[in-house]
Amino acid sequence: MRPVAAFALLLALSRLSFAQDTGTLVKVGSLQATTPADWKREKPANLLRSYQFRLPEVNDLPGCEVAVFPDSHPNPDKSIPKWKNQFIPPEGKTIDEISRTTKWEVKGATVTVFEIVGATWRYKAAPNDPKSPEMLLDNYHVVWVIVAEPEQATHIRMSGLAPVVKAQLPAFEKWVKSLR
Numbered sequence: 001m002r003p004v005a006a007f008a009l010l011l012a013l014s015r016l017s018f019a020q021d022t023g024t025l026v027k028v029g030s031l032q033a034t035t036p037a038d039w040k041r042e043k044p045a046n047l048l049r050s051y052q053f054r055l056p057e058v059n060d061l062p063g064c065e066v067a068v069f070p071d072s073h074p075n076p077d078k079s080i081p082k083w084k085n086q087f088i089p090p091e092g093k094t095i096d097e098i099s100r101t102t103k104w105e106v107k108g109a110t111v112t113v114f115e116i117v118g119a120t121w122r123y124k125a126a127p128n129d130p131k132s133p134e135m136l137l138d139n140y141h142v143v144w145v146i147v148a149e150p151e152q153a154t155h156i157r158m159s160g161l162a163p164v165v166k167a168q169l170p171a172f173e174k175w176v177k178s179l180r
Contacts, residue, residue, distance in 0.1 A: 026051050026068060029152045031109060031179040036171050039066065045125070055160075058167040064141075064160025066172065074153035076101070076112040076146055083144055086127075087119040088136075095119070106179045112146040113176075118162050141165035145176055 023035040027050075035041075039053040044067070051068040073079050084095045099116040121140040126132035141162040147154045158165060158172050 024051070024053075028068065028147050028154045028156065028179055029070070029109070029149045031106065031147065031149070033175055033178040033180065035066075035175055055158075055164075055168045055172075058164045061161050061164050064158055064164045064168055066156065066158045069155040069157070070152075072146070072153045072155040074146065074148040076114070079144070079146060079155070080112075080114050083114060083142075084116070086122050087116055087140075087142075088122065089119050104177070106147070106177060109147050109149045109179065111176060111179075112148070114144045114146075115142070117141045117166075121159070143169065143172065147176075147179065 021037040023037045023039065024041050025032055025034050035053060038056050040055075040063075042052045042054055044050065044052045048069055049067045050070045051066075053066040055063045055066060057063045080101060084099065087095055089095050089098055095116070098118055099114065101115075102113045104111050104113075118139055118141065121137040121142060123135045123137050124132045139162045140159060141164075142157065142159040143165065145156040147156065156176065158168065160168075
């Protein structure tokens with residue numbers, strides 16, 4: 001009987017391990033996609049976020065963050081200038097020299113990506129609250145994504161130290177492109 005019990009325990013543990021390696025199903029408007037398995041789900045920092053994840057460390061640097069903001073503004077021409085104003089470019093550069101905007105389509109939505117690399121981020125936990133303290137975060141890389149569907153829009157932001165975001169960017173883009 002012991003071999004049967006040991007086998008059952010081994011089988012249960014392997015299923016538990018498999019369940020932990022599947023990622024999290026994230027709803028983005030009417031679309032959804034499963035995150036990579038190594039993204040650690042966290043409690044959202046505030047009510048504006050529906051999901052929040054901590055991505056793995058890179059070369060002993062802290063992992064970057066991915067946050068999902070439902071019910072957001074669908075127009076990049078309104079959102080991107082606000083995001084640009086949150087950054088201080090390195091000396092001798094302009095914001096436009098260290099940022100780029102791209103677009104692609106996923107099933108049922110237009111995806112606009114605004115990316116800024118190597119700037120100082122004037123970060124406020126509550127950007128619309130004048131009492132929210134501002135922190136200066138150096139050498140940051142931030143990627144904002146606007147997923148605009150006909151009736152709704154969601155913003156997704158990946159942010160962290162530049163080398164960490166650079167390392168995580170391929171998996172992040174693959175995840176966004178897998179929205180269905």
